[in-house]
Amino acid sequence: MKTLTIGKILHDYQNYLTEYEINELRIVQKEKTDFSTQVKALQLALFAEEWDFMTREISDSGNPMSQEYTDRVNKKREAFGVSPIDDAGFATDKTSNLFCEEVVRQTKNYKEILEHKRKKTKQIVFVDMDNVLVNFQSGIDKISDEDKVKYRGDLDEVPGIFSLMEPYEGAIEGYIWLAKNFDTYILSTAPWDNPSAWTDKLLWVKKHLPEVAYKRLILSHNKHLAHGDFLIDDRTANGAGEFSGKHIHFKEKGKGFEDWKTVIAYMKKLA
Ligand SMILES: [Mg+2]
Numbered sequence: 305m306k307t308l309t310i311g312k313i314l315h316d317y318q319n320y321l322t323e324y325e326i327n328e329l330r331i332v333q334k335e336k337t338d339f340s341t342q343v344k345a346l347q348l349a350l351f352a353e354e355w356d357f358m359t360r361e362i363s364d365s366g367n368p369m370s371q372e373y374t375d376r377v378n379k380k381r382e383a384f385g386v387s388p389i390d391d392a393g394f395a396t397d398k399t400s401n402l403f404c405e406e407v408v409r410q411t412k413n414y415k416e417i418l419e420h421k422r423k424k425t426k427q428i429v430f431v432d433m434d435n436v437l438v439n440f441q442s443g444i445d446k447i448s449d450e451d452k453v454k455y456r457g458d459l460d461e462v463p464g465i466f467s468l469m470e471p472y473e474g475a476i477e478g479y480i481w482l483a484k485n486f487d488t489y490i491l492s493t494a495p496w497d498n499p500s501a502w503t504d505k506l507l508w509v510k511k512h513l514p515e516v517a518y519k520r521l522i523l524s525h526n527k528h529l530a531h532g533d534f535l536i537d538d539r540t541a542n543g544a545g546e547f548s549g550k551h552i553h554f555k556e557k558g559k560g561f562e563d564w565k566t567v568i569a570y571m572k573k574l575a
Contacts, residue, residue: 305401306385306467307350307573310346311412313384314326323475326352335539338415339408346404349388353377370407372511426487428532428549430522433505434460435538436554437512442562443469460495466504471512474564481568483516485575490521491530501570536567 308316310333318326328349332444335342343533353373376377378388406413420427422503427539434440444452446468455462482488490509494501502523522530528543540555545551552567553559561567 307406320383342408342414343404351400429486429534430491431489432537437475438469439472461498463500466501478568479563494523
């Protein structure tokens with residue numbers, strides 16, 4: 305999915321937009337409402353077709369049921385990397401909503417971000433440990449063959465395994481950069497049936513990120529309860545999938561965050 309600002313859409317994508325959409329976009333651009341209000345307003349301005357089938361009057365773009373109309377809106381949607389509407393005029397998934405969230409985030413004109421600037425505070429980022437900060441495989445590689453057999457299928461329960469793990473490639477540099485530019489915390493889950501993991505995770509942080517992550521380690525099976533702006537996590541388990549801010553799905557195919565380099569490049573635009 306493309307990441308654009310409202311300004312860039314108005315500048316580079318006018319050919320895809322009606323006069324109505326352009327005017328509505330300009331109105332949203334000036335708004336300083338909170339994040340979710342701005343996302344809704346943007347979605348209404350840019351993708352009014354998703355409501356046209358109900359009102360038939362919101363936009364000036366013609367009869368919502370005509371082929372010409374459908375072709376035009378789908379051409380626009382394609383240009384933004386958003387899924388087309390179906391023959392009945394319905395949005396088929398949440399891509400338009402996700403696109404608008406990203407545009408508002410990149411435009412940086414919403415209430416919460418302006419408040420941060422005014423108060424000189426930073427957005428909150430949570431970073432997962434296993435397979436994000438920590439190379440889980442490097443721990444497995446160091447355990448005995450005996451333990452590999454004994455704990456097959458539950459390798460995270462091998463006593464002491466977390467103390468053996470090396471940092472993930474680019475993770476230390478990435479975390480240090482994040483800690484300078486965001487209010488950054490580690491948010492990890494330690495296995496319930498492996499008590500030494502709870503200690504080992506603390507010791508790992510003390511060893512590899514002693515200053516930047518000092519007293520910033522949160523161990524939880526309920527990541528959705530952590531209130532913040534970003535969560536960098538390779539999984540949706542333990543509440544990560546229900547996180548209220550943006551879930552940066554590390555290493556997930558097609559999400560565009562395949563390594564620390566791409567994560568930091570993205571975060572640089574939002575710092
Ligand atoms: Mg993980």
